[in-house]
Amino acid sequence: MNPLLVALWAAQLVAYSRMVTPPADTTIMIQGFGYTPKRLEVKQGTRVRWDNRDEIEHTVTAVADSGAPRFEGVMGGKGQFFRYTFDRAGTFVYTCARHSFMRGEIRVLAKGDQ
Secondary structure, eight states: OOHHHHHHHHHHHHHHHHHHOOOOOEEEEEOSSSEESSEEEEETTEEEEEEEOSSSOEEEEEOGGGTOOOOEEEEOSTTOEEEEEEOSOEEEEEEOSSOTTOEEEEEEEOGGGO
């Protein structure tokens, strides 16, 4: 086989693998009836993942008056998770609909502020 063709094929394969590799999640743990960390700062476009480590159901529910986009994830128990991508800049508050004392906050930096 022609070495030049092999090199071109390899370069295209590397470029393609970079295009389809999803970004890593930024993770928040739900454990002991709390979110850890409670406050998080991320860049616009970041996908956040909440991992439920408790045995019971929790939610991640946007607080409407915080200006947050509408999102809600229900995790039935340990090992379940919810993901959300923050495409808008701002500070967003969320809570657990079942346990209102559980609250968290995510500050999303605009692309120009990064």
